Amino acid sequence: MAGSSQKSKKRAPQRRRSSGNPARRPVAELGPVTAKDWIGAARLRTLPLAVAPVVLGTGAAQVVDRSLHWVIALACLSVAVLLQIGVNFANDYSDGVRGTDTQRVGPARLTASGRVPAKRVLLIALVFFALAALVGLTIVVRTQQWWMLAVGALCIVAAWFYTGGKRPYGYNAMGELFVFVFFGLVATLGTTWVQAFRLPLEAWLSAVAAGLFACAVLLANNLRDIDQDRAVGKRTLTVLIGRRATQVLFTLFVLIPFGLAAWIALLYPVAWLAMLALLAGLVAIIIVWTYRQPRELVAALGLTSLTALVYAGFIYWALVA
Template sequence: MAGSSKRTRKRASQRTSGNPARRPVIELGPVTAKDWIGAARLRTLPLAVAPVVLGTGAAQVVDHRLHGVIALACLAVAVLLQIGVNFANDYSDGIRGTDAERVGPARLTASGRVPARRVLITALIFFALAAVVGLAIVIRTQQWWMLAVGALSIVAAWFYTGGKRPYGYNAMGELFVFVFFGLVAVLGTTWVQALALPAEAWLAAVTAGLFACAVLLANNLRDIDQDRKVSKRTLTVLIGRRATQVLFTLFVLAPFAVTVVFALTLYPVAWLVLLVLLAVLPAVLIVWTYRQPRELIIALSLTSLSSLAYAGLTYWALVS
């Protein structure tokens, strides 16, 4: 009975309202480094790395040299922005109450364990670091117009869940993810290294965007019931489970059509990219057969890692 009582108290301690300003303070123990790392949502970082890998490979199609310093700087910008947007989402969703009963790990703001202001400051620090590295790239390449691209990227990152009318709450998340995780990230990486945009860059940008959209669909499918309760109008909420499952399948399989195009033209090594289907197909199976929302976390992780594997093997094909 004592053990049961402890478990009950623990479950009760984890139930909080979303807005820290409107709920009682409930102690969940001291916040640890693991909690902050969890809030950074490391499983999403492959989505930041993959476009840089693809963009660098496309750049080497034009300029066979590897511009290592610029490529690493692009990688730093992408990762810092991704972590920044994850903390920004933690803050914005937390103060709105949309993370109050989420399926995944408890968020810092929604749980009340960390003051919302501290989470916001953390997000702004990562955005600032990304801006500094981005400025260094612009100075190095003298592509001053890229400052506008960087500014738009930060604005888009914030308004995904931030502001009075976040586009992530109005079925626009997939569109912006495709543009910024696909087109902007890949083409920007290619341009600052090669000052050219070959067809390979455009095709690679599409694949990166599709993988990122698929991860977002898996995430929103997991949260569909909670999002409906809090009137968060994601694309998944609007079109329903079955249409989301179909769309997810199309998004994760379409990049392999690009792979076949590469393999049949100038890059025979691209056939090896089809090995990534060994991870993608189980993700598709989970999305179609899951019984509990928590199972979709595995599909989300598999899809995210598949995007990185796809990028790595595609890079090999483009530069070999």
């Protein structure tokens, strides 16, 4: 009979729908780790935040000493980039072993996805920290500023305990303070000091601007992950103050550096050109205020980093012109 024949038919196997979030997909579906995955883990979109303070600090140094100490400047740039990459891999490791990244939005992290052993990711982070320390040591030897060994050690310790250790301060609303101090003040002022051995007002204004841009990028990142961070108990500043306050704070952090640029422009008129970077910054602000899906904030993050880099380039030009 037709009814019995239909019953005898086997049901066609249902295809398992793929998750839209790469972080939640099975390891087999994600496939083997490629060079692209390692590059993604380095989070290249954050590297302008390492470059900008060195450019600004070098410009401020040339206010005091017009000659460009390009060897030391390149060494400072290497330290900043190596530390930034080291921090990114350390965060991948620490968030992965804590289980924080299992709920995140965006590309899967190496540790959380299970495709790379956690110890291997940790080793990569330590290698970048070691390289940064080695280059930093050469700067200290060349400049004879031995006290900066303590500053370098503090930078590495702070980078690790951002998400590492038993009580990471990045999980307790202290991330923005760390970023402002180390990716703004320390990076910019340190670059100026080892080249000029003085810290003019231009260096301080530039350091504040660099720190605020870095904080804005962190806010955009944490706004993207606010729901996931709440779910896993990660108490970022964004989780504590909420979406609206974060949007307001992000706007201020992006706009204040341009007020500082206007101050610099009173003595260095070329600095008015830094306002061109505001075009990208305004787009980032609009995205932060109007986004509908968390992944849209990835664009705001990249645009803010670009804003910082373009801003630094114009301020450098103004200071050395």
